[in-house]
Amino acid sequence: MKRIDFENDTVTRNIVNAAFPLLVAQIMSLLYNVVDRIYIARIPSVGTYALGAIGLCFPLTVIINAFSNLFGSGGAPLFSIG
Incomplete structure (x- = not known):
């Protein structure tokens, strides 16, 4: 796993490097919730x-x-x- 060095790089570069994995995690969580709601909506009668x-x-x-x-x-x- 790549570590982000906050001591040596620029602030903007560190923010961009940290934001990408967080963005991917949020998208995966969103997809999980959408699929979960699809399955829940298909429960018969309830x-x-x-x-x-x-x-x-x-x-x-x-x-x-x-x-x-x-x-x-x-x-x-x-x-x-x-």
Whole structure:
């Protein structure tokens, strides 16, 4: 795996080198979600209800994840200092 050297290269080059793998990972995640929704929608007799449930639960999951990252990212440095 190629390592990005943030000490020697330019900032722009480092950002571009780091952005490409992240972009590929996001596209793969997006394709996984699209295929997952296709399979869920094809469930006989409950496919539309299942898609509705996903549509309602996904924002809640994102909010919970955001707050977990907030407290985890902010709490770790405070914990290591004390």
